Amino acid sequence: MTSEAEPAGPGPAPADPAREVALPTVSVDGAGVVQVVDYQPGSSYGPRELADFEFFWLLQGSAAWTVHQGCTTVAARPGRSLTLRPGTLLLAPAGAVDSFRWDRDVVSRHAWAHFRVEDPGSLPDPAGWPVVRDLAGAPVLAGLCRYLEDLGAQQSAAARARSDQLLGLLLDLFVRGPFEEPSAAVPEPVAAAVEAVRRTWAADGVRLVGVEELAAAACVSTGHLFRVFRQHYGCGPARVLELVRLSRAAVLLQRSNASLAEVAAATGFANAYHLSRRFRTAYRVPPGTYRRRHATADPVVPLREAGLLPLAHVLAEA
Known part of the structure; x- marks a missing residue:
């Protein structure tokens, strides 16, 4: 089991910077986008089949995420298992069958958002998408997650509309970056x-x-x-x-x-x-x-x- 965020392997070829970037359009069912839930020590969830995409980030505790059946996203290969802790952002891909096992010793709290990709914009094929990012190396993602949590606690139409926009931006940044490459250390x-x-x-x-x-x-x-x-x-x-x-x-x-x-x-x-x-x-x-x-x-x-x-x-x- 991997204990930290891993690179997803070689990603898509870098986009031509001269091309105009189109952000993806996503849609969300329900009244709100981001939800927060607590799990008691030793709890588990799944296996489940994802009908859409899900962003998942821990606020406390830990979780073991396991892929039982893969999908078109190469990084979500069957048998892959990651230990997730606060500071990592998971993108669980549509079509995958996965499960979670929560921290044995403490209550775990996580936030999540389910969404469908209506228009991928400038995103590459989902087959090359990563499934996990280290938020310490991408603080802009951490900031967007915190703002989405705040918006999720509001009931106004303006908050909902802004949440949908930010979720599309979060997806684009998560997939395309750019983030510093290890070779640039x-x-x-x-x-x-x-x-x-x-x-x-x-x-x-x-x-x-x-x-x-x-x-x-x-x-x-x-x-x-x-x-x-x-x-x-x-x-x-x-x-x-x-x-x-x-x-x-x-x-x-x-x-x-x-x-x-x-x-x-x-x-x-x-x-x-x-x-x-x-x-x-x-x-x-x-x-x-x-x-x-x-x-x-x-x-x-x-x-x-x-x-x-x-x-x-x-x-x-x-």
Whole structure:
């Protein structure tokens, strides 16, 4: 039995980003969408045959979900069993025969929503749909589930209409994402170095952090740290952090009245001249020109082109 959320295997080929995305349309029987129920320790439910799709998420306790008879969805193969806990979202597919066995020691509470897919929109064939997602890795799904729970407690027509819309959006995000791929994970020395920078900036403000300090935090040599950064991002750690600081400077130039000297101080540069010289290397114009003529430009273009947005996102918490 699997004890955690599993990937559903290779999914459908990525959609052409140039194509317009059409959200699926779903329909729900009954007065409400999301229901919540408690099960006593050791209870079970099923086997049952699903006439439609069901989203299922635990609020407390645990449940063992078992597929007895599969359907067109490959991930819901016969004999598959998952242990579900709070923090996972299950999509039980139409046509499957499944069962649940609840936690032996505590009361289990879960929310669920049954629905039919009237129009799949831009969704791929259900054969390639996943059946489980880790909500920790997809917080937008967790937020939608919580909002659906709130709407399920309301009786207005507006709440019902919004629930139907959000359920279609939840299905689209669940199936299509995009979510971060495991291959996009940050190498361990890089993660340790970036976390050290985040702590330093949170405590002392944004400043230059030397490579020796980064290597010590990552418990590697400076040469090894440079090679890892170079291999994954095409440049060394000093340049990576400089691009992050320059992107912050670009945002301040666009969205503040701070002087160039104040922007330099806020982003860890020695003075306005130093900032101006380094800014030009990344943005191809001096800061003053950028402020006057590029007020609506994307300030993180250098980070995006270098594949550094995930690292910048971590440092944004400083």
